[in-house]
Amino acid sequence: MRDTNNRQPVRRVVICGGGTAGWMAAAGISKVLGKLLDIKLIESEEIGTVGVGEATIPTLMNFHNVLEINEQEFMAETQATFKLGISFESWRDVKQDYIHSFGTTGIDHWTAGFQHFWHKGVERGVASDYGDYCLELKASLENRFAHLPNNGMNYAYHLDASRYAKYLRRLSEPRGVQRIEGKIVSYAKHDNGDVRSVTLASGQVIEGDLFIDCTGFRALLIGDAMQEDVEDWSQWLFCDRAIAVQTSSVGDAVPLTRSMAHQAGWQWRIPLQHRVGNGIVYSSRHLDEETAHKQLLANVEGKTLIEPRVIKFKPCQRRNTWKGNVVAIGLSSGFLEPIESTSIHLIQRSVIRLMQSFPSDGIQQADIDEYNAQCNREIDHIRDFIILHYHVNNRTDAQFWIDAREMRIPESLKHRIDLFKETGRVFRIPNELFAENSWIQVMLGQGIMPKSHHQTADLMADEELKAFLGGIKGRIDRTVVQLPTHQAYVERYCGRADAGAKAA
Template sequence: METKGPNGMGRPVRRVVIAGGGTAGWMAAACISKVLGKQLDIRLVESDEIGTVGVGEATIPTLLNFHNLLEINEQEFMAETKATFKLGISFENWRNVNEDYIHSFGLTGTDHWTAGFQHFWHKGRERGLAGDYGDYCLELRAAQENKFAHLPRNGMNYAYHLDASAYARYLRKFSERLGVQRIEGKIVDVTTSALTGHIRSITLDSGADIEGDLFIDCTGFRALLIGEAMKVKYQDWSQWLFNDCAAALQTASAGDAVPLTRSIAHAFGWQWRIPLQHRVGNGIVFSSRYVEQDEAIAALQANIVGEPLMKPRVIKFTPGQREQVWKGNCVAIGLSSGFLEPIESTSIHLIQRGIVRLMQMFPANGIAQTDVEEYNRQAATEIEHIRDFIILHYKVNNRLDPYWRDAREMQVPVSLQHRIDLFRQTGRVFRVPNELFAENSWIQVMLGQGIMPLQHHQTADLMGDAELSHFLGAIKGQVDKTVAQLPAHQAYVERYCSAPK
């Protein structure tokens, strides 16, 4: 019989069941056990027979914050996951064929309190005093030169390229040391309460029933708990995000690892290239409306470097999100909650944010509907901002292929159209509170995709040529000096975190 606690919010949460492993499941297990493990019984159910998507091998700098929370040793983690450093993403052929740019993780130039650096740069370009926008960003210039080092006072913003399967194994060991119990088995049934609608237990193919107070759905696109059992509908965003398939394969390394994810546009989608210490992750993301699967895979195989280590593995998906990611006593984390596409390496970030948000609202004394509603509100707002940023890459282009032409002509969310119009007319970018991508990310992609502001802030007009030239030159000079002193990325990785042979 279901009972209410003294606070009217239902029973206290003492038993946490994580359904599914992979990156999402073991990130959840690691964080919950690190923070609350002494107070909870945490069990993770996964089957060795069920593969994981496992292609989320590029990350963004927020993962460093997650690792700091867990007190993870970076060198140990990088050695075990055969990781390399990442300073940004190289977008090749996106605006048009043979036109490339880099979206880096760094800050560009120096802002004034009235106006961002882009206004001073824009004025400098008008006067013939400024170089490329990227000349004033340390991370971007280091990426171009294939260099990297840790700098004092966290002076270099970076992320990782990693082996996603090895990362899950690493976090499994981490979690089990903290008391998480792994249970092998396939989920064949989910029992819910007729009274509350909450999940009471999951049944495995062995016949075992796993009961819990809080269930975390990490079952990937299958969404066995949040979708099938809890009947939460899925919002389809394919009217803005055309891609619905990906094919992944791995190749042997054929050169030094670069500190960049390469994103190479094709007529019907784009291709990724992610360098690890021991191999390279490759894949192609495409829309089945514009190309046949075999043709897309052939394009991928024709554009790889190094010996293939596997046959291409196809993944089909629908871009979008769940209408609720927390319902009753079920929280969806990872692909079960929604998926956009790999373009800006946000999948692991969204896993991380879902877990951290759950820890901040953890229902130790019983589930409060107000917490559920706030969690869902924050999750929806966050993914919608990321959605807009990703749509931007497709909306603004000069390519002639039908896929890109249709993307350019589509109606985008009003929120995104406002940002585009604002930057094009005034050069201004304003960050929404708690938004993942900061102003400089929007600026780099808008400029990279070909949007040049029609005007700049009048503060930049107050500088004469000599003053503006000195201002810009001093920033560029400091960037150039620092980059010149950096070691090669490959050599730094080999010294710092080389994986055991």
């Protein structure tokens, strides 16, 4: 417990590590508090970044609004494309696919969600696929996109993570962030256990009041200096390896992240303007590295641009990501595989949360406790959502999927599954990342069909229900057919990919 009677104002912020996490922290803090703080960011060109977080979710726009980022400039600089959702291929069973889109589906009633009316429509034979009632999902299937009035299309981005870090650096340095080149080799601590300074290989010593640990899996400060351990989640999430590779583009970029399940995990494909990001995620208990490497390269399109990189990880989370005067952001705080593209979101939420409770007048234990509690609630919900994808499956072709189906899951997730299975109801905990429609799309996609629906849906006569469902579907179909192709829209909105690549 900290001594709150001897608080020192926080004026010197030291961000240890660059990459996406470090420069997002630098950009956010300098934009909001840069005039009040001395902000230093230490990174070494010798240390590479993991750099596979190239798919995002719509919440990134909140962060960009804070930074007052121009979307067209950002997309040109990072060679970004638009993203309407994730295509989950062979997750439920081999060759059974579905899409988790970013949109809402249908129209809710105050007593019951749209899924209840859709379920009744299925019973009466007047409803088509659940996804037919979601604009974003239908547009993604047709490879179409456009900005619509009143934010009528929910979307995110595919982006080049390395270029994104460089773009944020260009925003941050004019706002007072001082970048220091060097590798951190040691640290020194105060008598109370807080970090006093870090020392670079050059011998330079950098002191600070607040240290932000963005050192990746190394976790130099939160793990080594502060001795904050991780909670291992590998009993639920078996994957512990990834191999990443970049390939040339051979076709039009689609507004979907592809997540293709295989016998011991899954493979991603992320289309950018100038290239495609690929990778395979797998369980080393179920698949060896050589086979995974061959499988990855056998299932990519285009010429490989880099040598495949192997990434070893543990699915885990530190229960205290803020300890003493150290705040861990990014991979140093823990890791969840990017099935739902949450890596950059978690960085963003940590940065915003820190700015909201920034200890300008001194670090207080109450702030630390609340920050950690909020982080834990959010990560637990995301963890459960990811486990859902694995646990609810019908695959019998590989032991990996059988083991995932038969494992004992967290009680919090079991309750959500049972509630939907029995009643068709879902709930959203306040400030939880994934909304009701996300849970519904994945649970239906993975094969859970509710046994019942809300009685409100029974009040609609057959013709009324048919007209209600048909009206929604018709409006979506008419909108989608008028949208330009995603590729054409990106080229018009951002400039052609070849021109943007040369400019960057």
